[in-house]
Amino acid sequence: MNTSAESQTPVSSPLIATDIVKRVSGPTGDMTILHGVSMQADAGEAVAIVGPSGSGKSTLLGILAGLDSPTEGVVTMQGQPLTDLDEDGRAKLRAQSVGFVFQSFQLLPGLSALENVMLPLELTQQDNVKERAMTVLDEVGLSHRASHHPLQLSGGEQQRVAVARAFVSKPTLLFADEPTGNLDSATGDRITELMFDMRKSVNAALVLVTHDDELAASCNRRLRMNDGRLSEL
Amino acid sequence: MTRGQQFGFALKALKRDLSAGELRVLALALIVAVASVTAVGFFTDRVGRAVERQAADVLAADLIASSGFPVKQEWLDEAQKRGVDTAMHTRFPSVVINDDDESQLVAVKAVSAGYPLRGALKLATLDNPTELANLATPAKGTAWIDPQLRDILQLSQGATLALGAKDFVVERIITFEPDAGENVMELSPRVMIHIDDLEGAELLTEGSRARYSLLMAGEEAAVDGMSEWMSDNFATDARIQSVRDSGPQLQRALGRAEKFLGLASVVTVLLAGAAIALAVRHFAYRQADASAVLRTLGASREDVIVWLVIRLALVATIASIIGVTIGWFAQLVLANFLSTWFSLELPAPGIKPPIVGTLTAFITLAGFGLLPVIKAGQVPVMRVLQRDYSGLQTGSIITAVLALAATFCVVWLLSGDLLLSAIVVLGVVAMLSVFALFGKYMIRAVRTLAGARFRLSVAGLERRASSSVVQLSAFAMGIMALLLIAIVRVDILSAWERDLPEDAPNVFVVNIQPEQVDGFGARLTDQGIQSNGFFPMVRARIAAFNGESIIKEVMSEREERRARREYNLTYANELPAANEIVDGQWWSAEEEGNFLSIEEEWANEYNYQVGDTITFKVAGVETTGTIKNLRKVDWESFQVNFFVVASPSMLNDFPQTFVSSFYLSDDFSKATSVWAREFPGIATLDIGAIVDRIKTLMDRASLAVEYVFFFTLLAGTCVLLAAVQSSQGERIRESALLRALGASHQQVRHAVVAEFAILGTIAGFLAAFFATIIAWGLSREVFELPFSVNPSLWLFGVVGGAVGISIAGYLATRKVLHTPPIVALRNTG
Incomplete structure (x- = not known):
């Protein structure tokens, strides 16, 4: 047990992970990537996970977000153990309460900036999809680029669209995987600022994986991943 | 999500796909498939029926019932009732x-x-x-x-x-x-x-x-009904002949024309199917990452799959509508051109072709695309975080089985022939296996032989081993189709036309008395006419079969016809030209005994077999022979041919006349009236009109085949396009990477062109090999025409493949060479 999360679990914690183990089979036999990791993120709290490449950060992020299943252990999101849900159930939960920002932006190339932002609202069949998406796009300063496709946007602009997409459904949990990793430092700083401002406005918990110490320092808590083990800094 | 919402979402996505050009190649392949199947269908249907109607001219009717007794009133009543x-x-x-x-x-x-x-x-x-x-x-x-x-x-x-x-x-x-x-x-x-x-x-x-x-x-259905009714009730009273049973020459020509058209249409569909397969696979690959993102954002697996399937179905629907419209116009243009050129009145288009065209699109799309699309909806969501999570895996036994099942269904739908469909599927499997196996080893061999200059290109091919082999197979299929169209078609058509040479006999002279043979032969030589020889002819009736008299107290019309009919027999010690033994053996001059050689179809009609005996009655005297062999006769040769050839000992003592045939370029009646006076008793028969008719039919059929093959060409081009497109993403990324690493435009261009040239050369080689085998099979087994290897097939295959595919590949990837590497890398990363 490497973290402080083992004490009282507040009901308000939107994300709790307990004793997460991840093993994969490789050419030289089974390999353990995560060794009994536990952590939690409280509402409105920003948690940074730092660590060297290959230490298991992205694997943990995937498991926390329900994109992958742990070999052992339990992840509880919004009070709901993810292990009780099948993949579609986890997807539904993500649609309701999770936002993502990826290093490689992951915008759909066939859709315009506005359409990319509209996607999460369309998936949950909400009303006034276009207006709401436009409002958020305006908040990230890209309303004038609404009809542009990702390929016509700069890296910074693409990531701003991705941030708008992550927040349009007002998530309670935000996962970010190296959100500034593909950007220059000035652009990266602007994205960080934008992401933190927007997170505050919806009071979402943030789990951030990064190499960037400065970015990690803007979080409430920092955890270090080393060889599949997590420790608080 | 409800189905309605899913549909709405898919519709929106489709609009975006179409405006973004995501589905362009797939839609194009589908349109070509539907248009070609529809046009070929419309066209073969209309021309087929028109040609059949032409053949009907030979009977002066669609259906004839004839007998030795006056026409029955009930036949007339029935015909009237049926509107015939x-x-x-x-x-x-x-x-x-x-x-x-x-x-x-x-x-x-x-x-x-x-x-x-x-x-x-x-x-x-x-x-x-x-x-x-x-x-x-x-x-x-x-x-x-x-x-x-x-x-x-x-x-x-x-x-x-x-x-x-x-x-x-x-x-x-x-x-x-x-x-x-x-x-x-x-x-x-x-x-x-x-x-x-x-x-x-x-x-x-x-x-x-x-x-x-x-x-x-009358109307096809009414005539068919009447034919059935006549056959059911009066088969033994009358001889019922439909267009299909008309003269053997015309029937053969008609049959060949149908085979050509049918074959062209099957080849077109196979090619279009290959193009669809490549395009839908490409689409599935492109959608795999998008589906992972959508599922990360909360879409369920089912939603993603349903959206993809609905989008494909909508594309197929739109492509079918466009394809059917294009197909209809295409056949309209040709039909107009045909009817004015040949004053051939074409019947109205039927409803079947657009249905078959649309079904072809859906079956092909389902067979080739359903599984990749389902798998695209199932790629691990973790791919959004870690690229090393496996992407789309489409190669599996089930994928292959589904694709083959679709191929089988489509060929069956088009040909209605189960055996042919099975053969086509097995042929495709064999061909693709050879493409895959040889392709792989040939790429390796080229790598060993390649100098440093080409190593980069060959390494690229090897790195993308599976997609290279897929691409190679597609190129080979495309080139093979083009070779078949450009060279084999011409070869087969000209062999067909050669089969009926310009100087095919157009005059038959019969009733030449034995003592007139020398004189008449000399007269012909004087007139510069080359006779095909003089053949003895003995008129006889059949008296008994295997020792049993064929005259019975009660006989059917058919039996009576057989008993009453006079046959023209000949005798010879050598197998006549344009004849081929299909069962038994020819006799030698030294062999003692009375032998018979019977034409195969005639033997089948009366169930005569080798070893049976037939007794003929010639001028009141009976003579019996044993069937020694069955013969196949090339009726299209228009040479003098006989149903029955006997060994000389059996017939040479009987009263006989001689028959001859030759080509007469002069005025028929002028020449014949001279002979009639010089050689009293001989009768001449002008079959020039029949020969001309067959030639016209051949011309029309050839033209129709050329036109139908134009669609095959389109489908072949589509395959090439889809194949080039299928690896474009990877190639663009690699080119960008090479340029980022400092390669010049020229170096990258050389690498791309060399890679396509290597693929084109290997594909061209394999294509020429299979085109030769197919040409041999078609000539020999399907069209029954002589075959000769055409060396230009290899030249055009290999050189054309290398040059053509290099140009196509260069054109397709040209854009990326002029795009800054960073943009290319970002776009495809």
Whole structure:
């Protein structure tokens, strides 16, 4: 047990992970990537996970977000153990309460900036999809680029669209995987600022994986991943 | 999500796909598939029916029932009930006498109003050869005659001929009788009169050798119904002939034309199917990452799959509508062109082609695309975080089985032939296996041989091993189709035309007495005419089969026909030219005994087999022979051919005449009237009209085939396009990377062009190999034509493949060479 999360679990914690183990089979036999990791993120709290490449950060992020299943252990999101849900159930939960920002932006190339932002609202069949998406796009300063496709946007602009997409459904949990990793430092700083401002406005918990110490320092808590083990800094 | 919401979402996504060009190649492949299947379908259907109608001219009807007894009233009633048009004719031999009391044996044909129901007679007056408009049928009291009869009896316009108890005024010369070929061996010149004139002419008495025929024509379904009804109820009373049973030459030509068109359409669909397969696979790959993102954002797996399937179905629907429209216009243009050129009236298009076209699109798309699309909806969501999570895996046994099942269904749908469909599927499997296996090793071999200059290109091919092999197979298929179109088609069509040479015999001379043979032969040589030889001919009836008399107390019409019919037998010690033994062996001159060689189809009709004996009665004397072999006869050669050939010992002592055939370029009637005077008794038969008719049919069929192959060409091009497109993403990324690493434009261009050139060369080689095998198979087994290896196939295959594919590949990837590497890397990363 490497973290402080083992004490009282507040009901308000939107994300709790307990004793997460991840093993994969490789050419030289089974390999353990995560060794009994536990952590939690409280509402409105920003948690940074730092660590060297290959230490298991992205694997943990995937498991926390329900994109992958742990070999052992339990992840509880919004009070709901993810292990009780099948993949579609986890997807539904993500649609309701999770936002993502990826290093490689992951915008759909066939859709315009506005359409990319509209996607999460369309998936949950909400009303006034276009207006709401436009409002958020305006908040990230890209309303004038609404009809542009990702390929016509700069890296910074693409990531701003991705941030708008992550927040349009007002998530309670935000996962970010190296959100500034593909950007220059000035652009990266602007994205960080934008992401933190927007997170505050919806009071979402943030789990951030990064190499960037400065970015990690803007979080409430920092955890270090080393060889599949997590420790608080 | 409800189905409605899913549909709405898919519709939105489709709009975006279309505007973003995501589905462009797939839509194009589908449109080409549907358009070609529809156009080919419309066209073959219409031309097929028109050609069939032309063949109907040979019968002067769609259906004929003939027997030795007057036409039954119930046949007429039934035809009327079914809305089938009818006409009648009665044929019998008789003698006419002119004003100078000269007589001549003639073949009388008494026709009713309405004759001919199909085709038209061509007429002229006796003193002016200018063709006249068709006058329907001879008026009562008048006769229309063959030009030969005019020459023999020296008749002029308005002359009188006595026939039976009546006199007839000769009004017209018949220059063309559509159904003359129906009974080629009716040797005497024709006299045509009105059927009502038979009454009181005292021509037909009990035991007359008259043939009474009911001609029927009308809507296809009605005629088919009538044919079935006749066959069910009167098969033993009458001989029922439809277009399909008309003369063996025309039937063969028609059959070949159908095979050509059918084959072209199957090849087109296979190619279009390959293009669809490549394009849908490409689409699935492109959608795999998008589906992972969508599922990260909360879409369920089912939602993603349903959206993809709905999008594909919508694309197929739109492509089908566009394809059917294009197909319809394409055939319309050709149909107009055909009908004006050949004055061929085409029947209206049917409803089947657009249905088959649309079904083809959906079946192909489902067979090739369903599994990749389902798998695209199932890629691990973790791919959004870690690229090393596996992407789309489409290669599996189930994918292959589904694709083959779709191929089978489509070929079956088009051909209606289960065996053919199975053969096509097995052929495709064999071919693709060879492409894959040889392709892989050939790429390796090229790598070993390649210098440093090409190593980069070959390494690229090897790195993308599976997609290279897929691409190679697609290129090979495309090139093979083009080779088949460009070279093999021409070879096969010209072999077909060669099969009926310009100087195919157009005149048959019969009834040459043994003592006239030398003289007549010399006369022909004087006139510069090359005869195909003189063959003895002995007229005989069948008396017994395996020692048992065929005359019974109660006999069916068929049995009676067999018993009454006179056959022309010949004898020879050598197998006649244009004949091939299919069962048993030919006899040698030294062998003792009476042997028979029987034509295969005739043997089948009466169930004669090698070892059976047949007793013939010649001039009242019986002679028996054992069947030693069965022969296949090339009727299209128009040489003198016989159903029965006997060993000389069996027939050479019997009374006989000789028959000969040759090509006559001069005026037929002029030449024949000279011979008639010099060699009394000989009869000449002009089959030029039949030969011309077959040639015309061949020309039309060739043109139709050329046109249909144009669609095959389009489909082949589509495959090449889809194949180039399928690896474009990877190639763009690699090119960008190379440029980022400092490679010049030229180096990258060289690498791309060399990679495509290597693929093109290997594909061209494999394509030439298979095109040769297919050409051999088609010539030998399907079209029964001689085959010869065409070296240009290899030259065009290999060189054309290398050059063509390099150009296509360069053009397809040209854009990326002019895009800054960072943009290319970002776009495809």
